[in-house]
Amino acid sequence: MxxxxxxxxxxxxxxxxxxxxxxxxxxxxxxxxxxxxxxxxxxxxxxxxxxxxxxxxxxxxxxxxxxxxxxxxxxxxxxxxxxxxxxxxxxxxxxxxxxxxxxxxxxxxxxxxxxxxxxxxxxxxxxxxxxxxxxxxxxxxxxxxxxxxxxxxxxxxxxxxxxxxxxxxxxxxxxxxxxxxxxxxxxxxxxxxxxxxxxxxxxxxxxxxxxxxxxxxxxxxxxxxxxxxxxxxxxxxxRLRSRLRELPDGVFAARTYLDHDGHEDKLHPIEVTLTKTGDQLSFDYSASSPQARGFVNCTYTGLLAGVYAGVLPLLAHDLPWTEGIFRPIEVIAPPGLICSAEWPAPVSQGPLGAMWLTETTATEVLSKLVSTSPDHIVEAQASPSGGPDIFTVDGLNQHGEPATGVMLDQTMSGGGAYAHRDGLSPQGHRNIIAGKAPNVESLELIMPVLYLHRRLLADTPGAGRNRGGQSSGAAYMVHDVDSFRVLAACHGYTVPTAPGLWGGLPAATNVHRLYRDTDVRAKLAAGELVTEIDQLSVSEQLLSAKPPVFEFGHDDVYEWGPQGGGGWGDPLLRAPELVAADVRDDAVTVATARAAYGVVADADGTLDADATAALREEILTARRAWPAAQEPLTLDAAAGRTLAPVGDQLSIVELDGERYWACDCGSAFAHAHENPKLRLGTALAEPADLGTRVTFHAEIEVRRSACTSCGRLHFAEVARHDDPPLFDVRVEVA
Structure with missing residues (x-):
């Protein structure tokens, strides 16, 4: 620029x-x-x-x-x-x-x-x-x-x-x-x-x-x-430069994919490489997709906004927020990318599209950076919600006035997990630090809608030793008018865009559903309290990520649920009692407890400890047998010295003058200059392995990588089928 x-x-x-x-x-x-x-x-x-x-x-x-x-x-x-x-x-x-x-x-x-x-x-x-x-x-x-x-x-x-x-x-x-x-x-x-x-x-x-x-x-x-x-x-x-000098130098990467640009359901990668040298940060987005045909692009200003929104809460939470924060930061992107669009590319959804994903990728690489410091890992956070939905109303409200506006339930999204605690439920959008959850009554007062429910949704968080925060979802019907028009649009419906960290799993994908010609009014007229879609007779109309403007009719119901936050750490390390409590509190379903956490519990949260122990051992045995792209090393990390942690399950150790990646089980399994994923056992996940609210685009897979000695899960990478494993952490230690 x-x-x-x-x-x-x-x-x-x-x-x-x-x-x-x-x-x-x-x-x-x-x-x-x-x-x-x-x-x-x-x-x-x-x-x-x-x-x-x-x-x-x-x-x-x-x-x-x-x-x-x-x-x-x-x-x-x-x-x-x-x-x-x-x-x-x-x-x-x-x-x-x-x-x-x-x-x-x-x-x-x-x-x-x-x-x-x-x-x-x-x-x-x-x-x-x-x-x-x-x-x-x-x-x-x-x-x-x-x-x-x-x-x-x-x-x-x-x-x-x-x-x-x-x-x-x-x-x-x-x-x-x-x-x-x-x-x-x-x-x-x-x-x-x-x-x-x-x-x-x-x-x-x-x-x-x-x-x-x-x-x-x-x-x-x-x-x-x-x-x-x-x-x-x-x-x-x-102060920021002083803080940066306390962190190891290194190169950190993150990659995500924006699905659907308003015209085609094609994937647009957004990829950043963060280089930290001394007291300088360089965010390079040059590997991102060329600008899209549709409205999901952002300009270079939007790219700066996304990066700064990642930096300010994570590295500068206790500093005055001034221009000085931005001076040690370089942001690189040649003109003409999806995150540095050139005139006359459309950009009207940019803040909720490419700009949003520049923030989540900036947050991810910064969290990987501070995860290499015992003093600063407390600030690292798995990704918050990676895609805010919109539901824009167009018509007249119940007072006969023009009603054009956005329903604001999508602000109630879950936060990413930390090393020391779960994500907040809901956290709200990370870039709207003074955001408020709008009152149902306030929105019903100015919009021609009636809420059937608004509540925290099970299985929206990413699983992990510490799980992500839940998001709130809502369902509406038309109220006091015959109909109005709706524009609904987002991304992250078929790509998990809120990834976890250090073995934590990504959060759910976004969900929006349109049910036509329901019997909701007859149910309400009969005195029945309608809070669940399965109480109704419906005809579902499938929606793409960005459907054309549609008519929302008198007997229709719309339901949506945004992503939660990504998880932190291997889900098998979460205490079974906590998972059972999550099931009891409707944060996690019985199916996800079993598939993602290896926990056997009833719907009321009653834990079967023996069945859980057997299932977890079965999962660990399977992980230890996952194939690795390169033969893992089998060195004793305890015989060396730790140079730097990488998250709280991995470290860089020195043995006999050489440096290696080590799992916290004590196995040094790869040379420090190598991509550790190549010497970890890797297997593809099915959507159900991550949760009941996850959908995969035809071009997407999720690769789980675990230690072949102990079965500890270290990475869960969202990638296109032909993308090589992302080498996302390269630490330079003295």
Missing amino acids: TELAAPTGAYQYERQTVDPVTFEVIRHRLLAITDEQGAALAAVSGSPLVNEATDFNTGLYRAGGEVAAMGQTVIFHAASCSQMVKHVIADCEDDPGIGEGDVFVVNSPYKGALHAPDMGLLAPIFHDGERIAWTGAACHQLDVGGMVKGSFCSAATDVRQEAMLLPPMKLIDGGELRSDVWNMITGMSRLPMNLGLDMKGMLAANNVAQKRLGELIDRYGVDVVLSVMDELMDLSER
């Missing part, structure tokens, strides 16, 4: 040394400003996407667009708002100029937005006539035009079909609203009132930031406040 030019009209200040107390006061005040921005946006907007899903962010930026402070909501926007500001500077500095009282609007994904519905309003901040900073707010709009209501355009082949596209342009000029621009923007939306309120909310957020920052400057002086901003960036950079 071409670097954007540095600003020419910025105030050149004198850096001050600020005492620690004043520094902390100003630092917290900057964060409080972003919180107040969010409160102002939510109060004015009224959109459920703002108030329920917290699908927005706010921030303060230095004169060149560098992140000085960011809100704690959707962290994808850490990259987006900053890139928008940089594009405003590059495009508008000379013509039409950037002046005091100006506000710029951007929604072009090729000019910094994540996709067109994520509109941003950016305002320069001046002091004594010179530009010192920027403030910005971005939030998801219910509709910004395009081929379909809601602006998720599954049939698009060109970004210009998806929405109005706003490059940086002035919405307010010197404090005066440009009504022509305002009217043009709202006139392109099918929901002009909603869009207008969102824009007014973002204006309010920016006004708050300008006022509060001005008050801060009046109290402490402009040079002191700017010094704190810049020192915060430097502080974040120093």
